[in-house]
Amino acid sequence: MTAIGRRMRAEVVTAVLALAVGVVAGLGAVAFRALISLVHNLFFGGRLSLTYDALVHTDPSRWGVGVILVPVVGALAVVVLVKRFAPEAKGHGVPEVIDAIHFKGGRIRPRVAGVKALASSISIGSGGSVGREGPIIQIGATFGSILAQWLKLPEWQRLTLIAAGGGGGIAATFNTPIGGVIFAAEILIVEISARTLIPVLIATGTASVIAGLFFGDQPSFVIPALTIDPPAVSPMSLVGYSLLAILLGLVGWLYTRSIYWAEDLFDRLPVNDYLRHVIGMLVVGVTIYLLMARTGHYWIEGVGYATIQEILQGTLTAAGFMVLLAGLKLLSTSLTLGSGASGGVFSPALFIGATLGAAFATVVDAVAPGMHLNPVNAAVVGMACMVGASTGAAVTAVVMTFEMTRDFQVLIPLIVAVSLAYLVRRSLMSDTIYTLKLSRRGQQLPAALQSSLYLTRRAVDFVHAPFVVKPADATLSDLPLTWGRRNSHIVLAGPDGGVAGVVTAHRIGEARRSQRSPATPLLDLAGTKPTFAPADAQIVDLIGVLRGSGVHLTVLTEDGARAPARAVKGVLTHEDVVEATNMAQTLRRTPVARTDIAGPDD
Structure with missing residues (x-):
């Protein structure tokens, strides 16, 4: 399958999953409001009931002056939940979602949704002066993250489903489908494109429809x-x-x-x-x-x-x-x-x-x-x-x-x-x-989303250094003494012809400077095995792969699968990506050179 085909399939999958996220966000908003009603009626009226209209003032509590202790009892329950099960549930929720998007690769713990729903319903239902939109945003975002992690989706899809869940949650809470989309775009989405906005639109629309089945289509507030x-x-x-x-x-x-x-x-x-x-x-x-x-x-x-x-x-x-x-x-x-x-x-x-x-x-x-x-x-x-x-x-x-x-x-x-x-x-x-x-934690966010056209370029366009292919049993003595000063990588081919490892020019230079033994196998210098990616993959997708795997080397092949060393199209390092994404520099493609296994050492 071509890179375009893979991207289209990923976008279709994300859109379908966004539909599921929207359903859960809508049902989550309904369940959350019911939970608030239950807690509120229990704490203020001492009765089990789901009947509660937030637009109507609460009747005087049956506890009289004892209503002073209602928020106190709720406070004790909230602290138990937060301290024992999910500290992320404390506070107003949206900062934790932003933190997961920008600093945790879109990963949110599954238990956060349940603890957040219960803790927030108690805080609100017992009289705490807080809103219900922050919790439902966090609940919807958590489900989006859980679904993406369960399916082992790439980072861009995780982040998109988080935004879809958050936007769907706030849309269902206030019956504001357009507002939910724009909220996701302004606060949650890190990439504005069709592949991210379409899933958010699907999720917010779906969540609004689900919520409308229970609450009707009237606006949140009525102005006579x-x-x-x-x-x-x-x-x-x-x-x-x-x-x-x-x-x-x-x-x-x-x-x-x-x-x-x-x-x-x-x-x-x-x-x-x-x-x-x-x-x-x-x-x-x-x-x-x-x-x-x-x-x-x-x-x-x-x-x-x-x-x-x-x-x-x-x-x-x-x-x-x-x-x-x-x-x-x-x-x-x-x-x-x-x-x-x-x-x-x-x-x-x-x-x-x-x-x-x-x-x-x-x-x-x-x-x-x-x-x-x-x-x-x-x-x-x-x-x-x-x-x-x-x-x-x-x-x-x-x-x-x-x-x-x-x-x-x-x-x-x-x-x-x-x-x-x-x-x-x-x-x-x-x-x-x-x-x-x-x-206040020292985590700085970008001030704006900027158009970075280079992120849509092919990964192979960012390869700066040529490479040569050597047998996996080659040693330092098989390289010229001048190699440490050359900006060329070495792809090591195993007995079966596949890629056994990659030695960067930087590692060769370090070995020379530290006077490693000439008999040192090059495979010992290869370090962590590289990942494989399609040569025509967009660099924005590859950055997510590198970030998620913690690997700093990517071998580029035709289709992203492990291939014989002779079929390698280029070697991309973390440094190449950092240099290329520096907007102060001019991006240019360096031709990739390659020699055969039996070729010259020059």
């Missing part, structure tokens, strides 16, 4: 038509939305920093992990109890969608109270995640953006009614600004917010405001809420 006061776009309103964007860009920076400030604070406490999380969730428990006692609702517990829905339907209008809720949500999210919970950061960002956006518009409309800022529209814009500023996924924020609300009137303000909010946060810090966790 009467609450939208046209026109939504005017020159003055764009000025107002721009001011809101600047404000939320600053809040996005604060939100990103506050989670890690809280984490550092709890890490400095001279107590164990159990007590750290108990302390954090005890404060959250007291907060939600006081809110219920004074105002009749818990407001900030869990994903907080009920509060967002009240703002969007126009029933929550007190600006001062909305600012208070935004501050309490910021504090409770920082305490929840900083002390050791498991859950996402997307939903709290939506909450903070909606409350501050509506409060801002209410104040501006009272002071400068000529700006025509409607609190509902401003809440929608605020949601997108907070997500775009904190996560760095600006396009995702615009598209997903539009899909979640289907409010056509704010599309242009969304584009303008999110861009500005992103730039404000970017001017204050380069890291996002996802990448800061990795940067």
Whole structure:
């Protein structure tokens, strides 16, 4: 089979597997939401039930003041799960997926999905101020990784299925299929091409259909038509939305920093992990109890969608109270995640953006009614600004917010405001809420995906040095004394004519300088046996093979199979690839020279 045929077959296989990943991501979102419902009803109401609408406020708990301990009990269960089974399940999930993509070759442990689902459902269901999107992204990505590892797929296919699982998960959670694709492209995919995007499209579409069978096709949030006061776009309103964007860009920076400030604070406490999380969730428990006692609702517990829905339907209008809720949500999210919970950061960002956006518009409309800022529209814009500023996924924020609300009137303000909010946060810090966790570990990510056309070139085009073929029983004495200064490799042919090993010019030079015995067999200098690859394979695929195998030598043959030494097309070393991928250098092909086994030694 030709290289083109192999690539086409691999792409078809990846697309078919993406369909399976999408099914699992969709079912995973359904099961995860059911698990949250079960835990929430058990912890707050003391009953076994799967009936739970996140858009409706939770009824007062039957435990009364004892509801303060509900998040505490949940905290103890979460720490047990995380410490004993999967430390990767701690936190908001997406940084661990990014870590697996960039630093672990797309390998995620199978147990992470189960532990993440259980730990996050307990954190959310017991009142922790976190979202459900981060966990389902990690769950979907984990299945994609498991499937690829089980089938022993190359690295590019593993990474693609991880992105497909993550995109499918968030698409199913919010009913945002387009947003899921763009999220995967902005945050998870390391290669933008048809072979990676098509599987992501398949997975997100499939996951959305599966979730729609259970949840229906309605948007995540419902905006009654009467609450939208046209026109939504005017020159003055764009000025107002721009001011809101600047404000939320600053809040996005604060939100990103506050989670890690809280984490550092709890890490400095001279107590164990159990007590750290108990302390954090005890404060959250007291907060939600006081809110219920004074105002009749818990407001900030869990994903907080009920509060967002009240703002969007126009029933929550007190600006001062909305600012208070935004501050309490910021504090409770920082305490929840900083002390050791498991859950996402997307939903709290939506909450903070909606409350501050509506409060801002209410104040501006009272002071400068000529700006025509409607609190509902401003809440929608605020949601997108907070997500775009904190996560760095600006396009995702615009598209997903539009899909979640289907409010056509704010599309242009969304584009303008999110861009500005992103730039404000970017001017204050380069890291996002996802990448800061990795940067604190010393793991630096590329700032952008760049088009590297050389990655599509054939592997044989990167071969820099010629080679000669020698018998496997040849020794150093069979080489001229000048060989150590020559940039030529030696392919050793075994008794059967096959490749027994490869000795690089560098190894010959080292042997000469260390005054190795002339009787030293060349086979002793060959080191690790090389891998085999097709001469016309794309270099991007070969890099994945080298990275996965840990081997630094590749013998290029016609079809990538082991072949007689006479059929070798070239020898590619790790140094060749590094030199060729240095964008500061000019890529050029050096003709490959080869001699026969019985040929001259020159």
